Amino acid sequence: MNRRDYYSIWLCFGAVTILSMHFASFASAEWPTCSGMVPVNYRNDKISITDYGGVGDGVTLNTKAFRAAIYRIEHLKRRGGTLLYIPPGEYLTGPFNLTSRMTLYLARGAVIKATMDSRHWPVVPPLPSYGRGRERPGGRYMSFIHGDGLHDVIITGENGTIDGQGGIWWNMWRLGTLLFTRPNLIELMNSRDILISNVVFKNSPFWNIHPVYCSNVVIRYVTILAPSNSPNTDGIDPDSSSHVCIEDSHITTGDDLVAVKSGWDEYGIAYGRPSHDITIRRITGSSPFAGIAIGSETSGGIQNIVAEHINLFNVGIGIHLKTNIGRGGVIRNITFSNIYMQNARKGVKISGDVGDHPDEYYNTNALPIVKDVTVKNVWGDNVQQPGLIHGLRNAPFTGICLSNIHLRGGQRVRNSGWQCSDVSGGAVQVSPWPCSQLTSSQQWGACSSSF
Structure with a gap:
């Protein structure tokens, strides 16, 4: 990225942060809010998915780009963490893992879109508190965006979209052809200090946002959408988790x-x-x-x-x-x-x-x-x-x-x-x-x- 790109990210992130702070300040005069429950850490280090070969044409598969960018965040461990910027465009990708001390930031007009090819989806073990997949015995397909044992993770932006393209998964469920339990759109396990805000979540294959074995989680200012006939598309499912705040959001789903x-x-x-x-x-x-x-x-x-x-x-x-x-x-x-x-x-x-x-x-x-x-x-x-x-x-x-x-x-x-x-x-x-x-x-x- 050039200097102008970094400056644009700084302006965007700063503007959304100030707007959220202003709304929280206004709301606090009338209503209680989650403000302060999870710290909003400003990331001095910023990278773009395009720096790692990301192409937002809706066709190119960007799994390697996402994994490479997050590998860099995990291993360089910049002081204060790193912001991964997703510029406008449609970024088709397979599932990927987040890491600690990172912000996934979706610009206005940015879409992270899940591949519909189930061959790109790894199978992971069942949750110990479930003993098997929720729909099928054995393991389950990895969530589209996943994390385990993390802290200080922010998913935010300018109301960009995370699209699970769940239609193919819903049809497999209806036809009884699922080999394993369908993937969640986002699942964070054994994690703490999580903030999810100002993002649209669309057409999840299964549950949308699933914090499990987590603590200190704030989910606010989100929109979650799925057709009314989409099976088991729960909006937000806090599961064996504590100190969770869900507020100021719109959810329309099939469950x-x-x-x-x-x-x-x-x-x-x-x-x-x-x-x-x-x-x-x-x-x-x-x-x-x-x-x-x-x-x-x-x-x-x-x-x-x-x-x-x-x-x-x-x-x-x-x-x-x-x-x-x-x-x-x-x-x-x-x-x-x-x-x-x-x-x-x-x-x-x-x-x-x-x-x-x-x-x-x-x-x-x-x-x-x-x-x-x-x-x-x-x-x-x-x-x-x-x-x-x-x-x-x-x-x-x-x-x-x-x-x-x-x-x-x-x-x-x-x-x-x-x-x-x-x-x-x-x-x-x-x-x-x-x-x-x-x-x-x-x-x-x-x-x-x-x-």
Whole structure:
């Protein structure tokens, strides 16, 4: 790159940084934000993918260029790290690994596009908390952008695009021709101090953004898009991870917009790493499945989760907490608040009979514990059914608290009533009025602090 190119990068990165800081400053006066949770390190060292032979014509395969550039970042170890600049253009590539102390920066008009040839995708071992691929036994295809054991990683830019070109993978899933579990668009494992912002994620083969066994992760100002009929294209899935903040983003996909997970049956129980201290706020989007979900993989435990100020349109289920026999794990201290939904099949679902099993060796006596779940300040229009809460006969759900919830059927939608079993808790100012298990005055004390 010449001096003018470096100067342009500096101006772009500085402008986006200042704009984000200004927005955060404005937002902090009105709303809490993730600002400061993960440091934004300015990289004095900057390189461009074109320095390593990158060609943005949408045809040339750039896998070697990405791997060479990141190899340089990893081995030169410049003080303060390095920014890898992706200029405008379409950069077709196979999957690649990130490294620590780097920023992947996509300029406006830049597209990193995944090759559709599955022969370029390595197969990696299954996650230990899953024991096998999520869809197929054995390993799984490496995520498009991947990292393991990293720290201080930033993926950002001027709303450039990371395009997984997932159509071929969706068709393999539909036809039953998958050899291994489909790749995520981005997966970071065993990593910390991660910031993902100001990028568009499009057409993921499988889950979009999957931080697993991670801590100190901030995902903000992102757009995630996939067709409503694209299978299993979850938006953001923090998995056995802690201190995660997801905010100020738009997600429209074919599966759950945000789903908190922590491992699958006996493998997740043995691995024993919970997801905890996760905040999800100011998310908008639509999906034929859930808006905000907990589970169904909950075997390591999930606790201290807050989802607030969420706007959902055309969703299957607005709020979905889901687990199953064999999962084990403790799900507690979960709060959903200030949520609006329009055109939903179901408003609230908390259920103990959702999700499949990795194999026949799961322990049928490993029952999940679900307690201290608060759902408050929820409004909905054109909601077919307000809610369903089904605990387990040998492990009833306790401390389920409903407050100030109003879910209307609308002129063309007849709103049926709540359905409940094996649950206890309390309710106040809920319409339609919930089931009797949540209305006893003797039970209100379990969650009176939430009202």
